[in-house]
Amino acid sequence: DSGVTQTPKHLITATGQRVTLRCSPRSGDLSVYWYQQSLDQGLQFLIQYYNGEERAKGNILERFSAQQFPDLHSELNLSSLELGDSALYFCASSVTGQPTSPLHFGNGTRLTVT
Amino acid sequence: QQQVKQSPQSLIVQKGGISIINCAYENTAFDYFPWYQQFPGKGPALLIAIRPDVSEKKEGRFTISFNKSAKQFSLHIMDSQPGDSATYFCAASRAGNNRKLIWGLGTSLAVNP
Numbered sequence: 001d002s003g004v005t006q007t008p009k010h011l012i013t014a015t016g017q018r019v020t021l022r023c024s025p026r027s028g029d030l031s032v033y034w035y036q037q038s039l040d041q042g043l044q045f046l047i048q049y050y051n052g053e054e055r056a057k058g059n060i061l062e063r064f065s066a067q068q069f070p071d072l073h074s075e076l077n078l079s080s081l082e083l084g085d086s087a088l089y090f091c092a093s094s095v096t097g098q099p100t101s102p103l104h105f106g107n108g109t110r111l112t113v114t
Numbered sequence: 115q116q117q118v119k120q121s122p123q124s125l126i127v128q129k130g131g132i133s134i135i136n137c138a139y140e141n142t143a144f145d146y147f148p149w150y151q152q153f154p155g156k157g158p159a160l161l162i163a164i165r166p167d168v169s170e171k172k173e174g175r176f177t178i179s180f181n182k183s184a185k186q187f188s189l190h191i192m193d194s195q196p197g198d199s200a201t202y203f204c205a206a207s208r209a210g211n212n213r214k215l216i217w218g219l220g221t222s223l224a225v226n227p
Binding site: 002004042045056058098099102103105107108 | 157
């Protein structure tokens with residue numbers, strides 16, 4: 001058990017809708033990352049937060065947004081959903097937020113857009 | 115732009131055999147090279163990592179070999195077991211704030227009993 005909790009585990013929604021994915025990092029970890037995993041694209045880094053502040057941005061679409069709250073949990077908001085947004089979304093956390101700090105991944109949220 | 119190229123995409127090995135996964139990178143400033151292991155239905159987990167000041171690092175049956183001049187690093191799994199069947203990701207980064215891990219596309223390993 002990585003100590004990272006993601007909810008919900010599964011989400012099925014229709015195109016055009018908006019969903020919120022939630023992540024509680026491992027106790028003591030200050031940094032949270034969001035990744036998208038699809039079969040043909042591997043792990044795509046979306047965004048990183050450290051202690052409530054955005055630290056790094058990856059291939060995150062403008063329809064997606066995220067934030068990290070004072071209690072360090074994070075939410076990823078996906079809006080105007082398209083079929084191509086169907087994927088596994090992982091949250092990971094680390095102590096320092098440095099790339100050399102091991103990432104601890106949750107078990108993901110599987111999003112299906114119909 | 116794929117800065118870390120991982121091969122093969124999939125690999126089938128017999129129990130007891132050696133599994134070898136290779137990664138090549140472009141940015142000579144990279145100084146941290148981790149491997150993550152992902153089982154079905156789970157998130158990836160750090161398996162082993164290496165810095166460029168050593169050419170090899172071993173942890174149990176898992177070994178990273180690093181070739182700085184060739185800008186390549188590889189994961190060797192000795193005495194492969196069915197329980198090693200998973201997807202393996204290599205990655206690379208530079209140290210420092212605002213630096214990101216650059217990931218390979220993954221290798222799906224199946225170890226036949």
